[in-house]
Each structure stands twice: as C-alpha cells, then as structure tokens.
Amino acid sequence: xxxxxxxxxxxxxxxxxxxxxxxxxxxxxxxxxxxxxxxxxxxxxxxxxxxxxxxxxxxxxxxxxxxxxxxxxxxxxxxxxxxxxxxxxxxxxxxxxxxxxxxxxxxxxxxxxxxxxxxxxxxxxxxxxxxxxxxxxxxxxxxxxxxxxxxxxxxxxxxxxxxxxxxxxxxxxxxxxxxxxxxxxxxxxxxxxxxxxxxxxxxxxxxxxxxxxxxxxxxxxxxxxxxxxxxxxxxxxxxxxxxxxxxxxxxxxxxxxxxxxxxxxxxxxxxxxxxxxxxxxxxxxxxxxxxxxxxxx
Amino acid sequence: xxxxxxxxxxxxxxxxxxxxxxxxxxxxxxxxxxxxxxxxxxxxxxxxxxxxxxxxxxxxxxxxxxxxxxxxxxxxxxxxxxxxxxxxxxxxxxxxxxxxxxxxxxxxxxxxxxxxxxxxxxxxxxxxxxxxxxxxxxxxxxxxxxxxxxxxxxxxxxxxxxxxxxxxxxxxxxxxxxxxxxxxxxxxxxxxxxxxxxxxxxxxxxxxxxxxxxxxxxxxxxxxxxxxxxxxxxxxxxxxxxxxxxxxxxxxxxxxxxxxxxxxxxxxxxxxxxxxxxxxxxxxxxxxxxxxxxxx
Numbered sequence: 054x055x056x057x058x059x060x061x062x063x064x065x066x067x068x069x070x071x072x073x074x075x076x077x078x079x080x081x082x083x084x085x086x087x088x089x090x091x092x093x094x095x096x097x098x099x100x101x102x103x104x105x106x107x108x109x110x111x112x113x114x115x116x117x118x119x120x121x122x123x124x125x126x127x128x129x130x131x132x133x134x135x136x137x138x139x140x141x142x143x144x145x146x147x148x149x150x151x152x153x154x155x156x157x158x159x160x161x162x163x164x165x166x167x168x169x170x171x172x173x174x175x176x177x178x179x180x181x182x183x184x185x186x187x188x189x190x191x192x193x194x195x196x197x198x199x200x201x202x203x204x205x206x207x208x209x210x211x212x213x214x215x216x217x218x219x220x221x222x223x224x225x226x227x228x229x230x231x232x233x234x235x236x237x238x239x240x241x242x243x244x245x246x247x248x249x250x251x252x253x254x255x256x257x258x259x260x261x262x263x264x265x266x267x268x269x270x271x272x273x274x275x276x277x278x279x280x281x282x283x284x285x286x287x288x289x290x291x292x293x294x295x296x297x298x299x300x301x302x303x304x305x306x307x308x309x310x311x312x313x314x315x316x317x318x319x320x321x322x323x324x325x326x327x328x329x330x331x332x333x334x335x336x337x338x339x340x341x342x343x344x345x346x347x348x349x350x
Numbered sequence: 351x352x353x354x355x356x357x358x359x360x361x362x363x364x365x366x367x368x369x370x371x372x373x374x375x376x377x378x379x380x381x382x383x384x385x386x387x388x389x390x391x392x393x394x395x396x397x398x399x400x401x402x403x404x405x406x407x408x409x410x411x412x413x414x415x416x417x418x419x420x421x422x423x424x425x426x427x428x429x430x431x432x433x434x435x436x437x438x439x440x441x442x443x444x445x446x447x448x449x450x451x452x453x454x455x456x457x458x459x460x461x462x463x464x465x466x467x468x469x470x471x472x473x474x475x476x477x478x479x480x481x482x483x484x485x486x487x488x489x490x491x492x493x494x495x496x497x498x499x500x501x502x503x504x505x506x507x508x509x510x511x512x513x514x515x516x517x518x519x520x521x522x523x524x525x526x527x528x529x530x531x532x533x534x535x536x537x538x539x540x541x542x543x544x545x546x547x548x549x550x551x552x553x554x555x556x557x558x559x560x561x562x563x564x565x566x567x568x569x570x571x572x573x574x575x576x577x578x579x580x581x582x583x584x585x586x587x588x589x590x591x592x593x594x595x596x597x598x599x600x601x602x603x604x605x606x607x608x609x610x611x612x613x614x615x616x617x618x619x620x621x622x623x624x625x626x627x628x629x630x631x632x633x634x635x636x637x638x639x640x641x642x643x644x645x646x
Contacts, residue, residue, distance in 0.1 A: 065548060069446050076440055077459050079516065083474050086484060101482025149367045152360035160360040166368065167646055173375035176627045179619025181606040182381030186374065204370040211646055235359040264467035267581070271607055282469045289473050289585060314477065321470050328465050336458060
C-alpha cells in the first residue's frame with residue numbers, strides 16, 4: 054500500500070484523470086455549443102462566431118419556437134406516444150417477463166414462447182413488408198401505427214425476465230403456500246422487489262418512443278401527424294438538401310447562412326428536455342439493472 | 351393440479367404480447383413474398399405476377415449492390431472494432447479513479463449521449479462539422495484549410511465512425527465496468543505485496559479479468575456486420591457521400607419507399623435479413639460454446 058501515495062503513482066493518477074476529463078468534455082462540448090447557439094444573437098450564430106458561450110445573449114429564438122404551432126403540435130404527439138406506448142410496454146413487459154421467468158415444469162409452453170420471441174427479434178421481413186402490413190391494417194396516419202407495432206420489446210422482456218429469475222425461488226413458493234395466486238405474486242412480490250430493473254426497461258421504452266423518427270416519417274402522410282423527432286428530421290433534411298446543392302465552399306457557407314441556426318438549436322434543446330429530466334433519476338438504477346439482466350453466469 | 355392451474359394464468363399473461371408479435375412481426379414475414387413477385391400496389395399480393403428469382407438476379411447485376419454491400423460491412427466492422435476498444439480503454443482508466451464523486455460525475459455525463467436521438471445529434475454534428483464549425487476552427491489553429499466534411503467521401507466515413515463511438519462509448523463501458531468490479535480485490539493485494547507496479551497489475555490482474563467479456567462482446571458483435579446503423583446514416587448522409595456511406599438499409603429505404611420499387615427493395619431487405627439471421631445464430635452458438643453465454 055506504500056506505493057499508492059508515491060510520486061510516480063500520483064503522476065499516473067493525474068494523467069488518468071486528465072484523459073478522463075478529456076473524454077467527458079468531448080461528450081459535453083457539442084451539447085454546450087448547441088445551448089450557447091440557442092441563446093445567441095442570430096447574426097453572430099449564423100456567422101459561426103459562437104463557440105461555447107452565447108454572444109449577445111438573448112432568448113429570442115425560444116420565443117420564436119413558442120410561436121411555432123407545428124413544433125408544439127409535434128411535441129404533444131410525442132408526449133402522447135410516450136405516455137400510451139410506454140404504458141403498454143410497461144404492462145406487457147412485466148406480464149411476459151414474469152410468466153417467462155417460470156421454469157418449464159411450471160409453465161410447459163415457456164420454452165416454445167421463448168424461441169418464438171427470440172425468432173421475431175432476430176428475423177424480420179424487412180422495411181417494405183413491414184410498411185405494407187401496417188398499411189393493410191389501415192393504420193397509416195393514426196397514432197396506433199406508432200404504438201402497437203412496438204408493443205412488445207423483446208430485448209427488454211428478456212432483460213426483465215433474467216432479473217426476475219434471479220429473485221430467490223423460496224419467496225414465491227412461500228407466498229404460494231400462503232394461498233397467493235400468480236397475479237398477486239407478480240404485483241405484490243415481484244414488482245416491488247424489481248423496481249430498479251423495471252425502472253431501467255421503462256426508461257429504455259420511453260427513450261425509444263421519444264427518439265423514434267422513422268415510423269413517423271413513413272407511416273404518417275400528413276405533417277400534422279408527425280411526432281417531434283420526425284418533424285425535426287425534416288428540418289435536418291432541408292439543411293442537408295441545401296448543403297448538397299452547394300458544391301463550392303462559398304455556396305455552402307451561403308446555404309448555411311440561410312438556415313436559422315439559433316432557431317434550430319432552440320428546438321433541439323427543447324426536444325432534449327424530457328430526456329434530461331428523467332435521465333438523472335433513473336440513471337443510478339440502470340447499471341445494476343443491465344448487468345444483472347444481460348450478462349448471465 | 352396446482353401447477354396446471356397456474357399455467358393457465360401464465361398463458362394469459364403472455365398471450366397479448368404474442369398476438370402483437372404475430373400481427374406486427376410474423377405477418378410482415380409473409381409479405382416478404384413480394385421479393386419473388388413483380389409487385390403492383392394496385393393488384394396486391396394475391397394479384398401480382400410471380401417472377402421467381404428474377405429480382406435477385408437483377409440485384410446481383412446492379413453496380414450499386416457491390417458498393418452498398420461493401421459500405422455496410424466496412425462501416426459496421428470499423429464500428430465494431432472501435433466500439434470494443436475505446437470503451438475498454440475508458441473503463442480501464444475509470445477503474446483507476448478512487449474518488450467516488452469523480453467517478454459518478456464522469457459516468458453520468460458520458461452515458462448521456464446514448465439516450466439522445468440521432469435526429470438531434472445529426473443536427474448538432476452538422477453544425478459542429480460545418481465549414482465555420484468548431485472542428486474546422488480547431489483545425490484552423492494548426493493551419494489546416496477548412497474541410498467540407500459532409501461533401502467528402504474521404505472524410506465522411508470517418509465522421510460516421512467517430513460520432514457513433516462518441517455516442518456509445520460510455521454506455522458500452524458499462525459491461526466492462528461490471529466485469530472489472532467482479533475482479534477479486536485479494537488479487538490486487540497479493541500483486542501489491544509481490545511488488546507489482548500498477549502497470550504490471552493492469553497486465554496480470556485487470557486485463558485477464560476482463561478478457562472473457564471482451565471475447566464475448568466480440569463474438570456477439572459478429573451478428574451485427576450487416577448493420578451499420580440506419581438511424582445514424584440516414585440522418586447524417588447526403589447524395590454527395592452516397593458513394594462512401596450508402597448502406598443496405600438506406601438503399602432499401604430509397605429504392606422501396608421513395609422510388610416505390612417495392613419488389614426490388616424487398617429482395618434486398620430479405621437477403622439482408624437471411625444473412626444477418628445466420629450470422630447472429632452462428633455468433634450466439636460460438637458465444638455459448640466459448641463463453642458459456644446464454645440469452646435466456
């Protein structure tokens with residue numbers, strides 16, 4: 054233990070910390086830059102002068118977003134999607150994971166269902182058949198198309214199931230002797246004991262629904278039905294469409310100036326807020342949740 | 351008797367999920383027969399003409415096919431390698447930090463990008479890598495002329511790989527960190543008493559301790575060589591860099607849903623699904639053989 058405090062060790066520790074801080078800053082700087090742009094004066098931002106601190110700080114771009122009805126329309130579609138989609142995932146995750154955590158001798162069909170789940174996770178018909186299927190159900194342009202196809206997230210079910218399987222068997226056996234049925238055991242025993250794991254998979258499903266853009270893009274015919282990320286994606290597409298027509302640096306610079314950097318930055322920051330709000334609360338659970346659920350001895 | 355009664359409840363619990371999976375995962379597999387048809391939307395699946403393997407043979411003649419196949423595998427393999435090594439380096443460094451507060455703060459920040467969407471990140475990176483963006487400014491300090499990253503087939507694949515690593519390295523490190531906490535502290539004490547330097551401890555205790563995890567993740571990654579991440583590339587690329595970054599999934603999207611060549615796109619997608627499926631099964635088989643890994 055003498056070695057721990059020696060000079061050479063302190064130099065090593067200092068170097069390690071410095072490298073780690075570089076890693077951390079690399080994660081942070083692009084986000085801080087966007088915050089700075091969103092609070093900057095429009096002309097300064099469009100000229101590319103903003104780095105990490107706002108220039109002539111103003112909230113003008115945010116008040117402009119407040120006037121953008123299409124943005125808020127899309128925002129609330131996403132909120133609705135997360136609420137209903139997340140709730141459906143939550144219920145199905147727990148029910149499926151609980152039933153599938155039983156041994157085959159208790160639940161004879163268990164392995165059959167399990168192979169079925171894994172097969173659907175690994176093999177798919179592809180995007181076009183998927184689109185045609187949803188079209189044939191008449192779900193285009195409706196909220197159902199954003200929620201129902203993702204009702205079961207097999208990966209999350211397996212994660213939670215593995216967590217359930219690590220709970221001591223004696224618990225449910227004792228409850229059963231006391232006369233508790235499967236539903237009671239699931240709700241009163243497994244759910245309270247597995248809150249970290251449930252929080253983890255719920256965070257995953259919320260993030261999934263909040264971040265999806267592609268299904269909105271292909272399944273919604275009208276822009277009024279776009280969820281937030283799809284709406285923002287169309288902005289990005291406009292940006293890169295401008296970039297591609299500009300073959301020379303001058304033309305590209307010109308195209309970039311036309312786009313309103315501060316306005317877009319404000320939209321991006323606002324769309325991050327929901328994730329930033331829930332993330333710190335659930336973050337402390339998921340390390341535990343993931344490692345217990347995914348890596349099995 | 352009791353067991354059978356419970357089994358009914360278990361069936362009821364899984365049934366809604368199974369129905370959803372049949373409706374939205376199994377039914378699309380039947381629609382994949384479009385790959386063997388000359389599908390006309392007006393006539394539907396039942397009325398369209400069967401053409402056998404024509405779509406597939408056409409596919410192999412297209413000059414695009416070789417390009418998108420190469421791009422997909424190249425980008426995916428580069429990402430797999432980078433996403434194995436960089437999170438490991440990060441986890442090894444973080445493991446050396448003793449101050450709890452520092453560790454927690456660093457972890458909280460580096461996990462964050464994993465939870466942000468590629469739509470938002472693409473917009474941010476478009477700005478960061480633009481002509482007057484931060485990266486060009488940084489390069490400018492060293493006297494490098496501004497680079498049009500988004501119009502350059504030389505630079506763009508690097509940006510795709512680097513930004514993917516940027517987003518995921520923290521989150522990927524979780525598994526390594528878990529493996530590192532699993533190493534018995536007694537081993538370090540013994541090494542210390544034997545006079546091993548920190549570098550020697552890293553070499554003889556820490557690295558052997560995570561070796562199985564690295565092998566396991568590497569094996570499982572094999573199943574992903576046909577996936578170069580649609581969300582990222584779709585949001586970041588543009589026609590100027592199709593040559594270096596158009597992948598199978600983005601190609602299927604453009605040909606199928608933009609140009610409405612349903613059958614051709616389905617054929618490409620189906621081929622990819624089959625190859626991916628085989629690769630995943632092989633990788634799981636290898637993982638269970640060599641690392642005793644089971645998904646359930």
